[in-house]
Amino acid sequence: MMKRLLSGLFICAALTLQAQHITLVFNPAEGVEYPVSLQINQKTTLRVPMMGDMTTETDQVFKAVLTLDKETEQGYLMDVRLTHVFLRTAAQGQSQEYNSEGEDVKSQAIKSVMAQPFEVVVSSLGEVVEVMPLSEDSFHEADSILATQYARRKRNAALDEIKALFKEQTIKSVVQAGLTKFPDRALAVPSVWTDDDKNEEMGVLATTQQRLTAIEGNKAYLTTQAVVMPDPNAKKSDAPQRMENISGSGQATATVNTDSGWVVESEGTQSLKGDLVIEQGGMVQTVDLSMEIKTTVSAVQ
Numbered sequence: 001m002m003k004r005l006l007s008g009l010f011i012c013a014a015l016t017l018q019a020q021h022i023t024l025v026f027n028p029a030e031g032v033e034y035p036v037s038l039q040i041n042q043k044t045t046l047r048v049p050m051m052g053d054m055t056t057e058t059d060q061v062f063k064a065v066l067t068l069d070k071e072t073e074q075g076y077l078m079d080v081r082l083t084h085v086f087l088r089t090a091a092q093g094q095s096q097e098y099n100s101e102g103e104d105v106k107s108q109a110i111k112s113v114m115a116q117p118f119e120v121v122v123s124s125l126g127e128v129v130e131v132m133p134l135s136e137d138s139f140h141e142a143d144s145i146l147a148t149q150y151a152r153r154k155r156n157a158a159l160d161e162i163k164a165l166f167k168e169q170t171i172k173s174v175v176q177a178g179l180t181k182f183p184d185r186a187l188a189v190p191s192v193w194t195d196d197d198k199n200e201e202m203g204v205l206a207t208t209q210q211r212l213t214a215i216e217g218n219k220a221y222l223t224t225q226a227v228v229m230p231d232p233n234a235k236k237s238d239a240p241q242r243m244e245n246i247s248g249s250g251q252a253t254a255t256v257n258t259d260s261g262w263v264v265e266s267e268g269t270q271s272l273k274g275d276l277v278i279e280q281g282g283m284v285q286t287v288d289l290s291m292e293i294k295t296t297v298s299a300v301q
Contacts, residue, residue, distance in 0.1 A: 026261035036178035203234035248272035
């Protein structure tokens with residue numbers, strides 16, 4: 001009897017250990033929609049000599065729905081349909097807003113671009129490997145809408161601002177918000193893996209450590225710690241106004257659906273500091289800069 005009991009205990013223990021190993025992958029199914037809502041709240045503070053601190057607050061909300069088009073050698077070709085775009089910037093008592101749900105001419109122009117098809121390729125390990133850029137033709141309707149109320153100079157400026165909302169890096173960030181970069185191996189609970197990522201726009205290298213802390217049903221729970229530092233190999237920007245020497249840290253928690261590999265929800269914060277370099281009239285000014293960023297991701301539209 002004792003031998004049988006011990007044997008049963010060993011079997012249960014083995015099954016328990018086996019159940020706590022999992023291989024996480026992005027596994028989209030045909031005909032299924034994968035929604036993502038990305039909200040970013042950012043406070044940027046400039047410490048200007050003789051003037052004190054100048055603070056800019058930026059709120060962004062991007063919502064999108066992804067569907068599987070087909071599987072390719074690189075990964076999954078996904079159709080991306082943006083459903084909501086919102087951006088508000090406030091500084092020194094003034095504010096500027098873009099809202100796809102507004103009724104003004106800019107909002108209508110934004111909606112016309114959102115109606116265009118976006119495509120990305122996502123690997124099975126949860127990384128956006130390619131974003132198909134929009135052609136200039138994709139902005140023709142937006143230009144025509146702006147032309148109904150704006151003179152050419154103002155129209156061109158507004159169109160450039162709208163194009164900036166739909167940059168490849170922006171689309172990549174929205175899609176990547178619904179994804180997690182997984183390691184190519186089975187994971188125990190707990191497990192830790194690291195990932196390096198470059199941001200060419202900011203000239204930084206981010207090292208992220210992710211930890212699988214628990215599996216409950218079809219949900220995996222993760223925590224993330226990130227360190228950001230200047231990328232010594234980054235191409236130096238020649239823009240007259242640019243950020244340099246950015247460094248800092250961040251942390252986040254996430255819940256991931258183990259069947260699809262899609263993020264259910266996630267929250268994170270990041271603290272960064274660096275320099276804002278301004279070149280004007282042959283003069284160069286460097287201003288201390290700090291950023292506090294809060295990110296919220298949800299699979300609910």
